[in-house]
Each structure stands twice: as structure tokens, then as C-alpha cells.
Amino acid sequence: GNSVTQMEGPVTLSEEAFLTINCTYTATGYPSLFWYVQYPGEGLQLLLKATKADDKGSNKGFEATYRKETTSFHLEKGSVQVSDSAVYFCALRGDTGGFKTIFGAGTRLFVKA
Amino acid sequence: GAGVSQSPSNKVTEKGKDVELRCDPISGHTALYWYRQRLGQGLEFLIYFQGNSAPDKSGLPSDRFSAERTGESVSTLTIQRTQQEDSAVYLCASSLSGVHSYEQYFGPGTRLTVT
Numbered sequence: 001g002n003s004v005t006q007m008e009g010p011v012t013l014s015e016e017a018f019l020t021i022n023c024t025y026t027a028t029g030y031p032s033l034f035w036y037v038q039y040p041g042e043g044l045q046l047l048l049k050a051t052k053a054d055d056k057g058s059n060k061g062f063e064a065t066y067r068k069e070t071t072s073f074h075l076e077k078g079s080v081q082v083s084d085s086a087v088y089f090c091a092l093r094g095d096t097g098g099f100k101t102i103f104g105a106g107t108r109l110f111v112k113a
Numbered sequence: 114g115a116g117v118s119q120s121p122s123n124k125v126t127e128k129g130k131d132v133e134l135r136c137d138p139i140s141g142h143t144a145l146y147w148y149r150q151r152l153g154q155g156l157e158f159l160i161y162f163q164g165n166s167a168p169d170k171s172g173l174p175s176d177r178f179s180a181e182r183t184g185e186s187v188s189t190l191t192i193q194r195t196q197q198e199d200s201a202v203y204l205c206a207s208s209l210s211g212v213h214s215y216e217q218y219f220g221p222g223t224r225l226t227v228t
Contacts (some may be wrong), residue, residue, distance in 0.1 A: 105155035
């Protein structure tokens with residue numbers, strides 16, 4: 001079945017550092033890929049998405065490129081801020097089998113001033 | 114417009130009691146999902162409704178868990194004979210349709226504590 005694997009946290013960075021959170025997936029067909037973010041005390045919200053190979057999703061300075069050849073969707077940001085401290089979830093939604101969304105375990109990011 | 118709402122926001126119950134959690138999806142969203150999030154962990158899929166199709170119940174952990182949805186509106190998740198391991202935040206999400214490219218919109222969750 002479909003699955004998502006993302007790097008374990010927590011990840012601790014200083015402000016203005018470069019961020020990468022790795023995400024790889026296993027799926028048949030052509031799934032859509034998402035990054036969701038959960039800020040402290042808030043609900044999950046969509047950060048960005050990509051729906052086909054080589055698409056790049058971007059939002060709030062974050063980017064992720066749908067790489068079918070490496071089955072990856074790594075999240076990157078060039079310069080993190082304290083306000084980026086949150087839990088980040090990589091997710092996959094298949095185009096077959098009922099469209100169930102599979103989430104990764106989440107990666108907690110702490111950004112220090 | 115209004116987002117996904119869930120009630121109650123918090124529920125404390127004694128072991129062995131039944132609980133019912135409610136989700137109001139965004140109007141017009143035909144797909145509705147329930148997830149469970151244990152403390153410090155990721156999201157665990159429970160059940161998925163899409164329009165009038167039979168729901169995907171493959172994530173329900175035991176027969177103590179059940180869910181219903183009336184048409185394309187409100188959904189209730191029922192947990193019978195609650196156990197301490199049922200303590201978690203239960204999240205509901207809706208999306209515009211079952212098309213795989215559509216993102217989900219999450220409610221604030223119901224925090225369930227079983228004592």
C-alpha cells in the first residue's frame with residue numbers, strides 16, 4: 001500500500017539557517033503530495049502541494065518539488081524564522097484506491113533566535 | 114466562510130463510557146475524514162466518507178469505533194466502552210471532493226481524555 005516516510009525530529013535550527021525536511025513516499029500511480037503544518041496550539045493547515053511530477057509547490061518561503069524518479073518531496077526554506085517553529089507533516093493522496101490520505105509521522109522544528 | 118467545526122473541543126470521560134464526537138464540514142465539501150492523533154505522534158487515518166459511496170472504514174482500530182454521516186453534512190464518530198488508550202485528539206477534515214489533488218481542511222479537533 002501507499003506510505004510516507006519523513007525524517008525524525010526534532011530539528012533545531014538558528015534563525016536564518018537553511019531548512020530541509022526529507023520526505024519519501026511509496027505509491028502506485030500518480031499521487032498528489034502535500035505538506036501540512038501544525039503551529040503550537042493550532043490545527044493542521046495546508047502549507048503547499050504538488051499534483052504531478054516535477055511540480056514545485058511553494059508558500060511562505062517554503063518549497064518542495066515532486067520528484068517521481070526519487071519518490072521524494074523534500075521541504076526546504078532558505079532562511080527560517082522563529083515563527084516557523086511547528087510540526088510539519090508530509091502527506092500523500094493516491095489517485096486510486098479510494099483517495100485515502102496517508103500522513104507521515106511529523107517532524108518538529110524548533111527555531112532559536 | 115466558515116471552516117470545519119468540531120464539538121466538543123474537550124471531553125473527559127470515564128473508562129467504559131460511550132462518547133460521541135461531532136464534525137460539521139465546510140458546506141459543499143463531499144469528502145470527510147476522521148483521524149486520530151495521539152500525543153506527540155502523527156495522524157492515524159480512521160474513516161473516510163465520499164458522497165453517497167460506501168465509507169472506507171479500513172482505519173477503524175476496533176469494533177468499538179463507528180462513524181456515520183448524513184448525506185454530505187454532519188458526521189459523528191462514536192466510541193463505545195472507551196479505554197484509556199483511546200485518549201487522543203480526534204481530527205475531522207473535509208475536502209471539495211474525492212479528487213486526489215484537492216487538499217483537506219482540518220477542524221480544531223476534539224481532545225478526548227479517558228480516565
